[in-house]
Amino acid sequence: MSDQVADHIVRYIAEHRLEPGQSLPSEGELTRILGVSRPTVREATNALVGRGLIAVSSGKTPIVLGLSKAPFSNLVRHGLATQQVTPTQILEVRHSLELQAAALAALHRSETDIECLNLITAQMPAAVGDVEKFSPLDAAFHEAIARATQNVLLSAIIMGLGEITFESARSGLARARDQAEWDIVLSTHLELAEAIIKGNAALARKRVDAHFKAAFGRYT
Incomplete structure (x- = not known):
């Protein structure tokens, strides 16, 4: 399920034309938009952090990252x-x-x-x-x-x-x-x-x- 949520987030970035430095919806908003639990969203966002696509800071919404080496x-x-x-x-x-x-x-x-x-x-x-x-x-x-x-x-x-x-x-x-x-x-x-x-x-x-x-x- 977390893999599917990660794919949804990637598509969200593309569909909304988010650029590096721009914010994604909060964890709570993603939970509501995607109809899944907070732990599932957290697991998905952590996976995207590991892939170098987004950054997550405590108390802040996820940020889209630029291309990374x-x-x-x-x-x-x-x-x-x-x-x-x-x-x-x-x-x-x-x-x-x-x-x-x-x-x-x-x-x-x-x-x-x-x-x-x-x-x-x-x-x-x-x-x-x-x-x-x-x-x-x-x-x-x-x-x-x-x-x-x-x-x-x-x-x-x-x-x-x-x-x-x-x-x-x-x-x-x-x-x-x-x-x-x-x-x-x-x-x-x-x-x-x-x-x-x-x-x-x-x-x-x-x-x-x-x-x-x-x-x-x-x-x-």
Whole structure:
């Protein structure tokens, strides 16, 4: 019954065109509207909280949430933990997503996005050769590109890979065998950022290909 009530609430959000930040009816109102008990409504709303669709605070009506990276992040972590997904498969998915993300970022990046990319890439040269210093910069770099797309769904999916991207970057960078490979790591990031900042979508896609080709190469 609680699953059916959760479905009704999701439909209510869609039918009433509720946007992130807007309120749903109270628990008492939902009980009356749906003709079910309060515990059933509470169980349903708790399930929707767990799915990242709404937020519930004590004494307040439920609030519709914006898209969250959490559901996708949880899915990927589960896949890795149960060995249904491999690090190489994650790279393959990221490659596909970030080809489009880089192109969109080049077309839609704001001045704030440009400042963020410049700030991150300015720190990268000093971190070359140090996996623990470069890895968080790498993850922040890809999240900055995701935000620059101005596409909420694509950004949520890519940022849902944030923790995995960090671990993937650390694992891949640890495989860099010499200074020449580190030079490639640095140059592919800097060249990708430059293409996005200049607004060249086609070049940004090429830079993503070069970036992931190097990343795949460190796993062979």
